Amino acid sequence: MESFVIKTPCSSANIGPGFDVIGLALSVYLELHVTVDRSKTTSDQPLNCRITYEGEGEGEIDLDPQVNLITRVALYVLRCHEQRFFPSETHVHIKNPIPLGRGLGSSGAAVVAGVMLGKEVGGLSHLTEDRLFDYCLMIERHPDNVGAALFGGFVGTYLKPLTPEDVARVEIPLSEVLPAPAGGVDTGERPPDPPHGIGHHIKFPWTKEIKAIAIIPDFTVATHRAREVLPPSYSRPDVVFNLQRIALLPVALGQSPPDPELIHLAMQDKVHQPYRQTLIPGLNEIVESMSPKTDDGFLGVCLSGAGPTILALATHNFEGIAGKIVDKLRQFNENKDLKCTWKVLEPAEGTKVIR
Ligand SMILES: Nc1ncnc2c1ncn2[C@@H]1O[C@H](COP(=O)(O)OP(=O)(O)O)[C@@H](O)[C@H]1O
């Protein structure tokens, strides 16, 4: 019996001005506890795989390996390598503490863990981390979450200009990359291989005095919905505003001791947050009302990913800062008793396979 654990961090994408570019892996981990019993030459499980699940989304996430995002992604990797099923018999126990649809990269973590699962059960040791990134980008098409979850730390991610043929390949509809389960019928068709080197990343320094407070309201915002509210184009002043700040952000967050005024300035955004505040009542008021002058220990604040989680950076006074943000969220939400949880998180290592 072979067994191993795949551990993948959650992530906070964008971090102010870095829409679709910057990602921060944080210390809450999706774990896949995998066993492969190759002595069982036949299996009555669909695709030879049994899934069990605990944690966020328990009872809600589908445990059919043809439907579950993690196993569908693993199958995509396997099928690109002429393997149509999981090895007999695979058991994947998913432990998920990452809340779903809250802007903490649950789907990015699921995609990265799924790609790693495909690599491990398929014996595909030639797949490097960079190549795994290509597979992730065929599924989650913005690179910030999957880049952070795969490589870890505070990362800048970018997509390489592709040849017209490769552009056509990465624009293949997701339904062809991860075919919907057609009544369990396996057509035998090989899915499209990812082009090589779709995305790249660079690691930025992060000074250890800075902690990330995630304030997580008890409602969901689906990422695709939060992308639909964004405009198709931007004014030059708004683009220049973000460019000026993104040039500061990686330096500002790497400096020790941190410079609160610089960080506060560097975390402002005009590309996604102003449009998403309709989905996250109180976001604008939080951003406008908090500063290092008014709030002890506070460095800056932004929407985490597509929201609704709010990410505040601070050196101390975590409870005071989180409490103020929770109060504002309740003040502007229809539900004045809106439940919110908060956690102080640290930058995390990337995806690991533990044997
Ligand atoms: N551990 C998981 N197992 C299976 N599917 C998952 C898992 N985590 C997330 N997902 C899928 O991703 C969806 C959430 O993705 P998304 O809207 O992008 O929000 P998030 O900000 O949490 O990434 C869930 O509704 C679910 O379909």
Ligand SMILES: N[C@@H](CCOP(=O)(O)O)C(=O)O
């Ligand atoms: N850059 C993306 C990030 C989405 O992150 P998620 O954690 O909400 O899935 C965006 O802002 O749309």
